[in-house]
Amino acid sequence: MRQTFDQTTDPGFGARHLPLLRERMAAQGLDAFLIPHEDEHQNEYLPEANERLAWATGFSGSAGAAAVTANAATIFVDGRYTTQVAAQTDKALFDYRELTADGMADWVADQPKGSVIGYDPRLHSPDALARLRRAADRVSVELKPVMENPIDLAWEDRPDQPAAPVVPHEDRYAGESAASKRARIGQAVARAGAEAAVITAPSSIAWLFNIRGGDVIRSPLPIGQAIVDADGKARLFLDPRKVTDGLASWLRNEVSLQPAEALPAALDALSGKAVMIDPAQSSAWYFDQLDQAGARIVRGMDPCALPRATKNAVEIEGSRQAHLRDGAALATFLHWVATEAQDTLPDEREIVEKLEACREATGALKDLSFDTIAGAGPNGALPHYKPTTETIRRIEKGSLLLVDGGGQYLDGTTDVTRTMAVGEPTAEQKDRFTRVLKGHIAMAVVRFPAGTTGHQLDALARLPMWEAGLDYDHGTGHGVGSYLGVHEGPQRIAKAVNTQPLLEGMILSNEPGYYKPGHWGIRIETLQVVTPAVVPEGGERPMHGFEQLTFAPIDRALIEVDLLTPAERAYVDAYHAETWAKIGPLVAGEVKSWLEQACAPL
Template identity: 45%
Template structure:
């Protein structure tokens, strides 16, 4: 059911909380203090006890940070949140357009030589701190790691999550964790690395075949891990969280309290690998102080985790078929009920979750559902609340972006539908967005091609009309893990070569501020391309579609489609009807038959 999980100040609480933070800064003799949204695990979601940015400022977006000096308090947000931040924060906080304005430049104009910038070394990555230090040291501005000053004034701070970790069965994981550890250890030996420190929760979840409930929507365990070159490991977690998985972990994995993590780092010797882009700065500084040689490299779990094994892919297929039945039931319900009036964005969100829950397989939704009616659909990362809740009206578009977590897979799907008659030019733009999705779906490409090389395919139909969208075309997706998973993306800035087993979203869009938003999203998995008659002997890859839910035929202008595009849509709808038809009944079955009729 619809509810809010955020910890945030109300506007009237902002001034006294900011004043209390500045009193702490004065007592510690620091001139500026950083308050990121991040926690020690650098994930997209944070537990309530780690929602320091929201508690201090009131801003609840998924990305941003604050920089507080004695006279100014900047809240740095990107283009997704510039309207939201003004509605959430008190006027003692100044919204700063980021990344157009960089933190180093903003602070450089406000701090002088000899002044001190303080930060919590658990909440900033090693590479982030190194970049700031390289900027400020020549200016004579000192950077000091410090205990968190927000925690010192947060009297009613929630307790840390205490739900126990649980095993992810081999029937879904596909590969025993001993084999995964052995493969990583062999690579460490080859490169003469003595141990690797792993701090990302989804990496630890994948490597050890475990899951957790420490943050909303993502089934990840908050823990730290040291894997040695022999394949053994030590897992550091809070008291009681590992009790249920001791037998699953086995004798090769030692268990220690989370508080023992830093002392263990201080005892490490030799060549120790960390990922400076995700490891907290305190990990790097502790290893350096201990005399270890730091080997900077990508988290070794990222690529093998991204390349799903056959069991994981089959689980994702099953999860998507189950999820599609729920979404089809939902879309049929919307089509029947919306013209009667009375639906709102919140009621739509709640009803969709009810359809998913009816399978008795739903573990969680995979992110906060985006249900944007009319102009709210043009807000790319909109999330409805009681204040913004808008009726679903006739002659408008409704954009619904949602997903689910099942034990066998993670889903993410967006469909945009029309209620009544389509607004002016929306059908044209819908068709162009659909053409972009089809272009990605049909792509064949040589091995070595990255997301940056394919991203333009999704945009070309919009570019031809002088239009575009201001987000990436797609992100990686985990298997009963994080719905946003790296390192692969379909984006003009992603240079990670695509490989078999990588699952991505395919979600072009178009947004008309004040009127409507359009986004269409399927998940796709990278596969070896079928051999074509007469083709060169090249190693080619392609995409297999995982998501099977009909598109709104009322918004498709068939005259704009090429014969191949029209054939793709018809074939897709045949597949939807074949796979999902047997899973729905009654009025929904009739609706699906009509929705999948040939163009």
């Protein structure tokens, strides 16, 4: 599970790989080829074999796209990756554009009339393709599906597809049997007017059948597909190499375990049936196959998505316990940063390894929940920075250290960010940190009417930044799974419009930030779960709020107390008191003495 630092991309990838790709494109009669980051399962974090965007360009971010023609190439990234993409790719080979819903469609509309633009239908959602087709039609450009991806043909040393063992995830962690889940999902399929649903998201496969795997980096996910009938019976399609002893008996008789190669025929057999499938989770290939088979497609959200996101009581208690365990590891790590590291000034590699060692010492860590972000000084200004051999820095006095990491435990998934001063912080650092803290507090204590979306709450976390003419270019909160992916939908808290209400049991991050390019970055992140809120006397509507799950001290040296209101100061003191009460008994010696001081009232 050890995090590596040498598996990175470099600006030379484009120079070496673009000619190989263009050769294959020409052989297929393509003037251009579109490269999304997503793979066949719309994963965010990819198996090495599916890192096509990184292979072609050198860019290793978890969101992006590219478009390659015979003599030019364009990369699309969002605000999190503008600095990273410039560092990892050759400016002489690539143009840079913003990654938006219409960004690639605008690029298509700029291509010469009569151009043939290839795409792999297994990698694009049908809705994204619809936008591209509208743009192509406006300028008389042809969008051509190709079943042999030219990158796959050109990638000579491509790694094998993963085949991690698929194992049961016991009901004592899941809180509900797989049979009960299948019955619920079957009822949802029937209510949608369908006779069956095609499920392709690895997280939904894992949740529905109470199984876990290891095909996706840092996530215990099995890659596969399923067809669930309205009566709750199901067929699960897995690579036979993944099937472990006892898996068939765990799945029981109402689940037919079939090899992955049987899926196309199973889709053909849905001819004449109403079939539910999610256009946001399943690629265009599935829609094409069902359409050709003569099925009636019922577009709708993956029926597992909301049940998976709204955690049951067992999953919530599991998350609490995982965070207590993780909190003790964090206390040990933060003590080290506040003491020994202040003198030895370790580099980012050593910092990452120290945090991972603290989590491994729990004896319960199954994996990291993502590659740890340890940003020293200027590297902390890159929101999704990952230390690599070429970029590793030592921490320096007068600067900041931003560390964002998490663990995968059988009972829960964690994700926490803390920003720490190295030496004496400056007045500017304290001002910015305190504004981020004020936004964090606002999101922690808010009460909101049932039915409120994360989009409607997002401005609360940004207001203290806006008041100073500042902002940050990432979302304020993402959903988190239960021993699943650290990023989970459909819930989120962000500027982007999202119509999904925040429902009781949903776990989300609370992570406002501030980034000063070339200098340092600040982010404070905890996880919190949506709960019912007490309605004040005279209140008329059901309300929701958040329960904090993460307990780790906030660096008091960076807090400008005078910028906090009395209520905000009271929150910090109460949070630290709860952290001391919950985590104090789990640590000992110098760590315990330090934690008591770190959690002292302001």
